Amino acid sequence: MRTTGWVGGVLALVMAAGCTGGTETAGESGGDDGDRLSAFYGQEVDWRECGDGFECGSYEVPLDYGTPDGERLEIAVRRLPASGADVLGSLVINPGGPGGSGYDYVGAATGVVSRAVRERFDVVGFDPRGVGRSSPLTCLDSDELDDFIAVGYDGRGGGADPTDVTPDGLRELEEVNRGFVEGCRERSGDLMLHLGTVNVARDMDVLRAVLGDEGLTYLGKSYGTYIGTRYADLFPERVRALVLDGAIDPGIDQLQLSAQQAAGFETALRAFVEDCLGTSGCPLGDDETSVDDGVEKIVGLMAEAGDEPLRSTTGDGREVNRTRVELGVMAALYSESFWPRVRSALADAFEGDGTGLLMLGDDLYDRDDRESYENSSAALVAVNCSDHPSPRDIGDFEEAVERAAEEAPVFGPTLTWGALPCAYWPEEAVAEPGRLDAPGAAPILVVGTTRDSATPYAWAERLAERLESGVLLTREGDGHTAYRRGSVCVDDAVDAYLLTEEVPPDGTVCVR
Numbered sequence: 001m002r003t004t005g006w007v008g009g010v011l012a013l014v015m016a017a018g019c020t021g022g023t024e025t026a027g028e029s030g031g032d033d034g035d036r037l038s039a040f041y042g043q044e045v046d047w048r049e050c051g052d053g054f055e056c057g058s059y060e061v062p063l064d065y066g067t068p069d070g071e072r073l074e075i076a077v078r079r080l081p082a083s084g085a086d087v088l089g090s091l092v093i094n095p096g097g098p099g100g101s102g103y104d105y106v107g108a109a110t111g112v113v114s115r116a117v118r119e120r121f122d123v124v125g126f127d128p129r130g131v132g133r134s135s136p137l138t139c140l141d142s143d144e145l146d147d148f149i150a151v152g153y154d155g156r157g158g159g160a161d162p163t164d165v166t167p168d169g170l171r172e173l174e175e176v177n178r179g180f181v182e183g184c185r186e187r188s189g190d191l192m193l194h195l196g197t198v199n200v201a202r203d204m205d206v207l208r209a210v211l212g213d214e215g216l217t218y219l220g221k222s223y224g225t226y227i228g229t230r231y232a233d234l235f236p237e238r239v240r241a242l243v244l245d246g247a248i249d250p251g252i253d254q255l256q257l258s259a260q261q262a263a264g265f266e267t268a269l270r271a272f273v274e275d276c277l278g279t280s281g282c283p284l285g286d287d288e289t290s291v292d293d294g295v296e297k298i299v300g301l302m303a304e305a306g307d308e309p310l311r312s313t314t315g316d317g318r319e320v321n322r323t324r325v326e327l328g329v330m331a332a333l334y335s336e337s338f339w340p341r342v343r344s345a346l347a348d349a350f351e352g353d354g355t356g357l358l359m360l361g362d363d364l365y366d367r368d369d370r371e372s373y374e375n376s377s378a379a380l381v382a383v384n385c386s387d388h389p390s391p392r393d394i395g396d397f398e399e400a401v402e403r404a405a406e407e408a409p410v411f412g413p414t415l416t417w418g419a420l421p422c423a424y425w426p427e428e429a430v431a432e433p434g435r436l437d438a439p440g441a442a443p444i445l446v447v448g449t450t451r452d453s454a455t456p457y458a459w460a461e462r463l464a465e466r467l468e469s470g471v472l473l474t475r476e477g478d479g480h481t482a483y484r485r486g487s488v489c490v491d492d493a494v495d496a497y498l499l500t501e502e503v504p505p506d507g508t509v510c511v512r
Contacts, residue, residue: 036068041209061203076133077126080109084119090211091121096222098383099376101132130195131379139184139378151176181424193429196386201230215240221481222246232438245447246481249459250436254390255400258415262408268333268453271478283347310354320354328357331364333453334480386429390422439468443503447482449475471503476511
């Protein structure tokens with residue numbers, strides 16, 4: 001999965017916190033809302049074969065649940081039918097983001113969920129509204145996005161020190177971030193006002209009904225945990241089994257979220273450096289080198305790239321400035337499987353070639369070989385900015401960057417500047433915080449990894465505590481999310497819950 005982000009003009013590598021209200025208000029009841037929504041809940045998907053045993057289709061939802069007789073959106077959905085005869089229903093899956101494609105995620109179903117689960121469930125994924133095949137949000141074209149990224153932290157092309165912002169740099173930051181939001185408004189109109197997670201959760205309840213399930217069975221990873229949390233709070237009586245893996249804490253604001261996620265990435269960075277130093281040919285040193293010194297070498301590379309960008313062999317004219325070095329390193333911290341790749345990329349970078357880091361960053365925000373982008377990054381900004389309030393004054397961001405530099409000096413400023421588009425997002429689209437405790441829901445399994453890079457373990461602890469029926473399952477380890485990441489203990493516990501609705505004892509810890 002991916003939770004992408006940018007720096008300064010770069011889109012936030014942050015997750016959505018829990019909110020309700022604003023234009024996200026969706027009717028009086030939080031349920032089917034009687035006759036006003038009956039046409040949506042009563043529709044059928046015209047499934048068609050779409051290769052390799054998958055079935056594809058679509059269903060409709062209102063753009064605005066407050067006015068369901070108005071404009072409609074088409075939501076793309078794909079499923080892998082259960083392989084066994086005794087089918088329990090559908091398992092809806094989401095990879096995170098915001099902006100991740102559940103439709104594409106189902107294509108990897110054999111790796112996403114176990115054979116035992118696939119035998120008993122149709123595995124179903126949908127592209128949330130504004131994403132991929134579901135009325136995609138458009139804000140900038142590919143060339144404009146390249147330029148947007150290149151502004152970096154301070155309007156000086158990803159300079160050496162992201163806390164040292166010049167007045168001209170601030171003006172450029174404001175200009176490019178306002179330009180991004182204006183691009184969304186010009187290219188996508190009112191769609192940008194209706195992309196918050198509460199709407200996605202309501203769309204998912206329509207999907208539940210369309211699939212014929214009385215209760216929702218769901219696996220959400222990373223930001224997908226927030227969709228599940230919101231769903232459980234809106235429809236607690238319709239929860240069958242929810243697995244929330246790599247949890248988002250819905251009780252923190254935009255700037256807290258950025259700072260805490262930055263701290264999670266720095267924990268993951270230290271784990272990577274420690275592993276590298278014990279590996280032959282590590283470009284950061286050897287087993288006599290301290291972790292602090294290894295981290296400092298990477299920080300030095302970032303600063304050098306801010307002063308003088310690294311070269312690249314991609315042939316597309318992009319320079320590898322500090323912004324792009326940071327993005328490349330962060331991308332590799334999502335999974336231990338990326339560590340060999342970033343070791344090689346760093347070795348090249350210390351010789352002046354930033355191509356490997358540039359390619360890692362491209363993977364992070366879905367830039368392909370044709371020099372074009374998926375729309376996931378635009379959707380990420382729209383959802384984050386809709387889901388929780390943000391300061392409206394760039395001076396507040398300057399102060400937050402200074403604090404972040406003290407709490408998480410490597411990545412803190414990056415992720416704080418990355419939230420800046422939200423300062424200019426239409427206020428009528430921004431929701432108010434909610435309780436999100438899902439009273440009366442069946443047991444909900446929250447899964448956390450102790451050294452998770454993108455969703456700090458403390459978020460899983462707090463979400464499990466917040467949910468009235470939350471149960472915490474812990475994986476000791478590295479990387480982002482836990483299920484199907486090599487822990488038999490975690491996999492067995494999650495599978496048993498999905499199949500039988502029986503949760504493991506609260507506080508269970510898996511060490512392998």
